Amino acid sequence: MGIKVDKEKCVGCGRCADECPGDVIRMDRRRKLPYNKYKNDCWYCGVCEQECPTGAAKMEFPCLIV
Amino acid sequence: MRIVRKEDLAADLLVIGGGTAGPMAALKAKMKNPALDVLLVDKATVRRGGSICRGMDAFNNVTVPGVATVQQYIDSIDLMSDGIADPNISKVVAEKSFAILRELEEWGVATFPRDADGNYMVQKFHPKGAFLAEMRGDIKPAMAKLLAERGVRVLNRTMATRLFAAGGRVAGAALFNIRSGVFQLCRAKAVILCTGGQGRFGLPDSGYLFGTFDCPFNAGEGYAMVYHAGGELANMEYNDVSPMLKDYEGPGHSTFIRHGGYLVNSLGERFMAKYSPEFLERAPSGIRERAMRTELREGRGPIYYDLRHLSPETVELIKEGIFAAERPTEKDFFALKGIDIGKDLIELTLSGPNMCGGHGPTGALVGVNAETRVENLYAAGDVASTGWGFVGAAWVFGTVAAEDAAGRMPALAFAAPDNREVAQELARLRAPLGREDGFDPEEMEYKVRRIIKPHLTSPKSEARLQAALRAVEGFRADMDKVRARDYHEVMKCVEVAAIIDTLEMAVRASLARKESRWGYGHYRIEHPEKDAAWAKKYAVVAKDMATGGMVTYAKPVPEYRG
Numbered sequence: 001m002g003i004k005v006d007k008e009k010c011v012g013c014g015r016c017a018d019e020c021p022g023d024v025i026r027m028d029r030r031r032k033l034p035y036n037k038y039k040n041d042c043w044y045c046g047v048c049e050q051e052c053p054t055g056a057a058k059m060e061f062p063c064l065i066v
Numbered sequence: 067m068r069i070v071r072k073e074d075l076a077a078d079l080l081v082i083g084g085g086t087a088g089p090m091a092a093l094k095a096k097m098k099n100p101a102l103d104v105l106l107v108d109k110a111t112v113r114r115g116g117s118i119c120r121g122m123d124a125f126n127n128v129t130v131p132g133v134a135t136v137q138q139y140i141d142s143i144d145l146m147s148d149g150i151a152d153p154n155i156s157k158v159v160a161e162k163s164f165a166i167l168r169e170l171e172e173w174g175v176a177t178f179p180r181d182a183d184g185n186y187m188v189q190k191f192h193p194k195g196a197f198l199a200e201m202r203g204d205i206k207p208a209m210a211k212l213l214a215e216r217g218v219r220v221l222n223r224t225m226a227t228r229l230f231a232a233g234g235r236v237a238g239a240a241l242f243n244i245r246s247g248v249f250q251l252c253r254a255k256a257v258i259l260c261t262g263g264q265g266r267f268g269l270p271d272s273g274y275l276f277g278t279f280d281c282p283f284n285a286g287e288g289y290a291m292v293y294h295a296g297g298e299l300a301n302m303e304y305n306d307v308s309p310m311l312k313d314y315e316g317p318g319h320s321t322f323i324r325h326g327g328y329l330v331n332s333l334g335e336r337f338m339a340k341y342s343p344e345f346l347e348r349a350p351s352g353i354r355e356r357a358m359r360t361e362l363r364e365g366r367g368p369i370y371y372d373l374r375h376l377s378p379e380t381v382e383l384i385k386e387g388i389f390a391a392e393r394p395t396e397k398d399f400f401a402l403k404g405i406d407i408g409k410d411l412i413e414l415t416l417s418g419p420n421m422c423g424g425h426g427p428t429g430a431l432v433g434v435n436a437e438t439r440v441e442n443l444y445a446a447g448d449v450a451s452t453g454w455g456f457v458g459a460a461w462v463f464g465t466v467a468a469e470d471a472a473g474r475m476p477a478l479a480f481a482a483p484d485n486r487e488v489a490q491e492l493a494r495l496r497a498p499l500g501r502e503d504g505f506d507p508e509e510m511e512y513k514v515r516r517i518i519k520p521h522l523t524s525p526k527s528e529a530r531l532q533a534a535l536r537a538v539e540g541f542r543a544d545m546d547k548v549r550a551r552d553y554h555e556v557m558k559c560v561e562v563a564a565i566i567d568t569l570e571m572a573v574r575a576s577l578a579r580k581e582s583r584w585g586y587g588h589y590r591i592e593h594p595e596k597d598a599a600w601a602k603k604y605a606v607v608a609k610d611m612a613t614g615g616m617v618t619y620a621k622p623v624p625e626y627r628g
Contacts, residue, residue: 018111019110019111019113019114020110020114021110021111021114021115021116021119021281021283022110022276022282022283023109023110023223023244023245023554023557037554038554040274040275040276040508041276041282042276043276043278043281043282043283043315044395045119045120045393045395046120046393046394046395047114047119047120049394049395050120050204050394051114059395059398061395061398061399061402062274062276062277064272064273064274064277064313065272065274065277065313065314065399066402
């Protein structure tokens with residue numbers, strides 16, 4: 001279902017949202033946190049995890065897969 | 067929210083798609099002629115877009131001198147395609163792939179592990195010859211960096227939605243930014259289309275629309291663009307079906323098999339021995355599909371990968387390749403399901419059908435320089451019919467397209483797109499945003515994709531294919547009722563329209579090829595045998611530019627020129 005974010009570790013850089021190939025992730029500008037805007041478009045490729053510089057992003061499998 | 071048209075863009079060379087073939091094409095064009103103005107667009111990003119967004123564990127296919135020969139590669143593809151792939155194209159892939167491996171190594175884009183004797187680790191996956199070299203490295207960001215150094219202009223989150231042609235020459239493309247909603251016409255002297263295949267086709271067994279074997283962000287828009295611009299497409303009737311890890315979209319198959327894994331049924335039998343005693347798990351994909359479906363239908367399912375006989379070192383190499391180089395989330399998946407791949411059987415299902423020039427023969431019909439029938443329009447990668455070429459053909463044909471286009475560039479001029487066509491395209495994109503109510507793009511996508519597997523899976527029947535054709539007409543009418551709430555959903559409307567277009571292509575090509583070929587790749591109940599009249603012939607799909615209707619016809623596969 002996209003990204004799960006550890007709010008303590010997230011620095012709000014937005015790289016996960018910048019690079020998500022499915023355009024699943026967007027930034028909440030007010031809270032400076034990423035969120036799943038189009039969670040059903042996730043291919044669970046793991047780019048969000050890969051791009052996160054602080055280890056705050058964790059890819060979550062969609063309901064139908066788990 | 068409204069799509070705004072902004073100033074026109076222009077480039078000498080426009081490369082559409084920043085996955086595998088596209089970045090290579092853009093780079094090679096700049097290497098050949100640094101003065102060229104090269105623009106590369108991707109609806110995701112060049113850094114992470116495409117089928118190999120996270121990486122790839124093997125360079126497939128590469129002909130490493132001393133390991134395999136050019137002739138072996140041509141023979142292998144000829145066997146897999148049953149004669150319906152251009153051997154001249156296979157020759158180009160075989161001859162040029164190793165030089166690209168060395169370049170990737172030299173540039174620091176990828177590494178290629180070697181064995182104790184210092185040789186590249188090359189494994190056998192094809193019926194004849196070994197063409198899969200172990201590969202490591204975070205390829206995509208490394209390529210993106212090279213493109214920046216070479217001065218390639220890049221537009222990310224920019225989707226090409228239509229190609230424009232004038233008098234049989236490509237003139238440019240409609241570009242749509244999926245985040246800002248900006249629409250621009252980009253004029254170009256030459257265009258290289260590298261948009262991937264049709265990954266978002268048959269509904270996966272999991273029921274999850276994006277749980278597909280091939281990259282679901284490639285929804286056949288490239289096939290649709292070639293078609294509407296006047297190009298020819300080949301082998302659209304070929305069902306690309308791969309074994310797929312149950313619930314997880316792969317990768318697995320080529321890695322497990324090339325390292326010696328088995329396919330077994332629920333009785334523990336290595337069932338491929340019954341269907342292809344000579345090639346076993348390395349049998350052509352349609353033969354393998356027929357074997358798997360027969361085992362399932364006759365009650366010997368589930369079917370599994372069995373790696374339990376492999377040495378711990380081999381299992382570690384498989385894990386390193388998949389978990390580190392290609393798809394780390396697969397490690398999480400196996401952990402979630404409690405599967406240890408060296409000790410447990412791995413249950414699988416069947417993907418698709420999908421359409422792909424890498425895993426199969428489907429795509430834009432191209433010549434040995436990647437040229438299409440539309441002048442100055444090239445196609446490379448999964449969007450092109452380059453015969454089971456995987457990333458090897460994508461990189462090779464990205465290269466030959468770029469070198470041909472760059473070499474011819476001094477003599478090329480801009481063609482003038484028809485302004486009415488550009489206005490029509492803008493109106494097509496704006497329409498779903500203008501609707502106050504309607505179906506969601508996701509609902510529409512489900513409605514279309516749910517009919518693909520029942521109507522197109524072999525054995526195919528005339529009645530089912532005709533029914534699918536009637537459904538296509540209904541889907542087109544329904545598209546006028548789909549509402550987009552934002553630009554992301556406009557992108558999805560374009561993708562769903564491409565899924566409908568490619569469905570019609572698959573159905574019409576399946577009706578045209580009145581014979582059976584490639585096992586279950588295309589098996590017609592009414593015509594269960596191979597027909598000599600269809601030997602060495604493509605079933606071509608193209609647009610009748612006068613009537614706007616879809617036509618199909620037979621076209622000879624080129625003879626081998628040696």
